[in-house]
Amino acid sequence: MYGNYDGLSRLPVFDLHLGVNFWRTMNITTADKPQLAEIIAVVPDESVQVCLVDTGSGTPFISALDLRPVRDTLYPQANATQALVLVDRTNFGLSGAALVRYPEDPYDRVWIAWSEIDSNEWTEISTPEKVKELSDPRFNAPSAVMQTAITPRNGSRSASSRTIELSWDAAPNHAYPDPGVIGIVYFAELEAVAAARQFEMAINGKLWSKAPFTPQHLVCDAFFNSEAHRGFGGHYNITLNATANSTLLPTINAAEFFSVVSTANVATDAKDVAAMAAIKAKYDVKKNWAGDPCAPKTLVWEGLNCSYAISMPPRITRLNMSFGGLNGGIPSHFTNLKAIKYLDLSYNNFTGPIPNALSELPFLVVLDLTGNQLNGSIPSGLMKRMQDGSLTLRNGKNPNLCSNGTSCEPTKKKSKSMLAVYIAVPILAVVVIGGLAVLLLIMRKKQGSRKGSVKPQNEAGGVHSQSRNGDTHSLLQLDNRRFTYKDLQVMTNNFKTVLGRGGFGSVYDGFLADGTQVAVKLRSESSSQGVREFLTEAHTLTKIHHKNLVSMVGYCKDGEHMALVYEHMSEGNLEDKLRGKDSDSRSLTWRQRLRIAMESAQGLEYLHVACSPAFVHRDVKTSNILLNVNLEAKVADFGLLKAFNQDGDTHVSTARLVRGSPAAHREK
Numbered sequence: 001m002y003g004n005y006d007g008l009s010r011l012p013v014f015d016l017h018l019g020v021n022f023w024r025t026m027n028i029t030t031a032d033k034p035q036l037a038e039i040i041a042v043v044p045d046e047s048v049q050v051c052l053v054d055t056g057s058g059t060p061f062i063s064a065l066d067l068r069p070v071r072d073t074l075y076p077q078a079n080a081t082q083a084l085v086l087v088d089r090t091n092f093g094l095s096g097a098a099l100v101r102y103p104e105d106p107y108d109r110v111w112i113a114w115s116e117i118d119s120n121e122w123t124e125i126s127t128p129e130k131v132k133e134l135s136d137p138r139f140n141a142p143s144a145v146m147q148t149a150i151t152p153r154n155g156s157r158s159a160s161s162r163t164i165e166l167s168w169d170a171a172p173n174h175a176y177p178d179p180g181v182i183g184i185v186y187f188a189e190l191e192a193v194a195a196a197r198q199f200e201m202a203i204n205g206k207l208w209s210k211a212p213f214t215p216q217h218l219v220c221d222a223f224f225n226s227e228a229h230r231g232f233g234g235h236y237n238i239t240l241n242a243t244a245n246s247t248l249l250p251t252i253n254a255a256e257f258f259s260v261v262s263t264a265n266v267a268t269d270a271k272d273v274a275a276m277a278a279i280k281a282k283y284d285v286k287k288n289w290a291g292d293p294c295a296p297k298t299l300v301w302e303g304l305n306c307s308y309a310i311s312m313p314p315r316i317t318r319l320n321m322s323f324g325g326l327n328g329g330i331p332s333h334f335t336n337l338k339a340i341k342y343l344d345l346s347y348n349n350f351t352g353p354i355p356n357a358l359s360e361l362p363f364l365v366v367l368d369l370t371g372n373q374l375n376g377s378i379p380s381g382l383m384k385r386m387q388d389g390s391l392t393l394r395n396g397k398n399p400n401l402c403s404n405g406t407s408c409e410p411t412k413k414k415s416k417s418m419l420a421v422y423i424a425v426p427i428l429a430v431v432v433i434g435g436l437a438v439l440l441l442i443m444r445k446k447q448g449s450r451k452g453s454v455k456p457q458n459e460a461g462g463v464h465s466q467s468r469n470g471d472t473h474s475l476l477q478l479d480n481r482r483f484t485y486k487d488l489q490v491m492t493n494n495f496k497t498v499l500g501r502g503g504f505g506s507v508y509d510g511f512l513a514d515g516t517q518v519a520v521k522l523r524s525e526s527s528s529q530g531v532r533e534f535l536t537e538a539h540t541l542t543k544i545h546h547k548n549l550v551s552m553v554g555y556c557k558d559g560e561h562m563a564l565v566y567e568h569m570s571e572g573n574l575e576d577k578l579r580g581k582d583s584d585s586r587s588l589t590w591r592q593r594l595r596i597a598m599e600s601a602q603g604l605e606y607l608h609v610a611c612s613p614a615f616v617h618r619d620v621k622t623s624n625i626l627l628n629v630n631l632e633a634k635v636a637d638f639g640l641l642k643a644f645n646q647d648g649d650t651h652v653s654t655a656r657l658v659r660g661s662p663a664a665h666r667e668k
């Protein structure tokens with residue numbers, strides 16, 4: 001009810017949509033009477049939107065909205081592609097103001113008493129007895145409605161012509177200039193026990209019923225059309241004519257009259273809708289983003305483009321949120337727009353890293369992140385997409401973003417100086433252990449005692465003393481994850497499953513919190529691999545990445561506990577495979593052996609040639625070549641890895657470089 005709520009005394013006209021489909025035009029013709037719109041529709045999704053569309057004839061308004069579920073079988077004319085818009089639902093024979101609705105009508109349909117009752121023309125008939133429901137599950141009117149009816153008054157014009165004539169106006173609108181209509185009329189015989197009443201029905205002068213109709217005594221019966229009537233511009237009349245044989249005049253208890261609307265337009269892909277709804281809610285978007293994002297086509301949300309395919313849900317292909325004042329991290333909602341081609345988030349205040357998940361948008365062609373406060377580096381996935389030419393990334397005017405993947409953040413500068421400390425220490429340790437430079441040892445001792453915080457024997461005992469100031473730790477944290485001993489206990493279920501044992505200690509099966517399977521190599525007290533080797537390996541692995549070198553997931557240096565956490569290599573080592581240690585395993589084919597040899601060589605070649613400085617592994621043997629689930633080879637165990645001078649000096653002194661481990665060692 002308008003009620004002149006805005007003081008403008010301007011009765012508005014606006015449109016209603018149910019979801020993405022036109023429902024009706026609301027022509028508010030009086031300010032002081034409520035006007036109702038009702039639609040019976042099959043809703044395909046979990047939710048449905050009702051949209052009030054401003055058509056330039058006043059501001060739309062709504063006073064109340066009710067949603068009623070009805071039995072599936074009711075109103076079969078309402079289906080996936082067609083809905084019924086109520087024109088009138090009339091209860092004949094109930095004069096006075098009373099409505100019949102819930103609880104008399106279990107679906108809370110509102111049956112309005114016929115207002116044109118003219119006592120000169122019509123007689124109201126009623127019964128106190130209950131009218132039985134129709135056995136037909138498609139239609140039913142409540143007994144309270146069926147217990148009253150009208151019939152022409154004796155001596156009236158209708159009585160002399162033995163006719164009831166009723167008219168309806170399904171107002172045409174811009175969407176449906178000639179609305180199709182569905183009529184449902186309800187009858188029950190309230191007076192005569194015997195079949196004395198018989199009439200024919202016509203709609204707009206055309207015979208509607210094939211045979212004359214006789215209502216049953218106190219049983220609800222319905223007459224309806226399945227296909228919508230068309231061709232009369234929405235103006236319809238129904239006549240009920242008593243046949244010559246009928247001893248009583250026609251009667252009618254109730255009627256419903258609907259116009260039909262198409263609901264064939266499909267809503268935008270539900271996942272796209274959910275993503276847009278989340279974005280809209282998160283940023284409290286001020287744009288007129290209402291209803292479905294893509295449909296109807298004339299009401300697409302501002303800043304969106306969509307693709308439309310026949311009988312497929314529209315998809316969002318372009319989103320422009322440039323200059324939107326958006327802040328915080330780039331939320332995952334954007335990565336849920338799986339059909340997007342152009343994503344423009346430029347000139348906002350986004351902070352934090354660029355989510356790598358954006359690279360997984362299969363159709364993304366242009367990603368514009370210009371003019372934000374993003375930091376970190378460009379994730380590898382996006383890098384790859386840029387390199388293979390499938391994506392254009394615009395990331396200018398992000399002062400804290402590293403675009404070349406290296407030096408940029410102030411914290412990284414700090415790490416460089418730590419690197420110097422870190423590298424210096426193992427070299428010193430080598431010298432000390434080699435027992436060659438007593439002088440240096442003394443110097444270090446002096447330095448240590450001068451500081452007064454680090455005991456000399458700790459210096460001699462290993463590099464780990466350096467960890468007391470945390471530098472070595474933070475260095476390793478840069479590229480990898482550092483775990484506490486407690487983390488390892490959780491990861492390995494308290495070191496439950498041993499995968500293997502080596503000079504360094506045991507290797508345990510483990511799982512990260514995200515379910516990734518890993519191998520945890522825990523240094524034992526009696527390890528032949530010293531702290532130096534441990535740190536060499538940890539350090540080297542953080543820097544070296546190759547598909548044929550085992551990659552490190554993280555490490556642990558927690559008090560005396562040291563461990564390396566590797567990717568899990570489900571097929572174990574090559575030595576066991578060749579020897580057939582595992583009786584279940586099938587022996588390797590010639591082709592597999594060749595491939596393993598080649599892949600191992602590629603891993604070593606990378607160490608020898610591609611790394612700077614170059615490295616020699618110094619302990620290449622079948623037990624240090626691990627195989628993953630696809631039998632791909634990866635070289636492992638870098639404890640003896642050593643950098644060598646690469647100034648074109650190929651005549652490296654083998655005396656200094658050869659190390660290796662005795663064959664028997666591992667079998668102890």
Ligand SMILES: *[C@@H]1O[C@H](CO)[C@@H](O)[C@H](O)[C@H]1NC(C)=O
Binds near residue numbers: 025
């Ligand atoms: C609204 O109703 C009034 C009165 O019936 C009519 O004059 C007017 O044309 C209608 N407007 C629209 C847009 O249907």
Ligand SMILES: *[C@@H]1O[C@H](CO)[C@@H](O)[C@H](O)[C@H]1NC(C)=O
Binds near residue numbers: 165167205232236
């Ligand atoms: C009923 O409709 C028919 C066909 O449109 C028309 O000829 C007839 O005059 C109408 N009757 C009334 C009472 O409006």
Ligand SMILES: *[C@@H]1O[C@H](CO)[C@@H](O)[C@H](O)[C@H]1NC(C)=O
Binds near residue numbers: 212243245
């Ligand atoms: C009317 O009654 C006569 C005689 O009983 C019958 O032959 C005729 O078919 C009836 N007409 C209708 C329309 O039922």
Ligand SMILES: *[C@@H]1O[C@H](CO)[C@@H](O)[C@H](O)[C@H]1NC(C)=O
Binds near residue numbers: 320321322323344
């Ligand atoms: C994106 O939106 C901004 C702000 O509304 C506008 O200035 C810009 O022209 C739009 N870009 C495109 C390609 O439509």
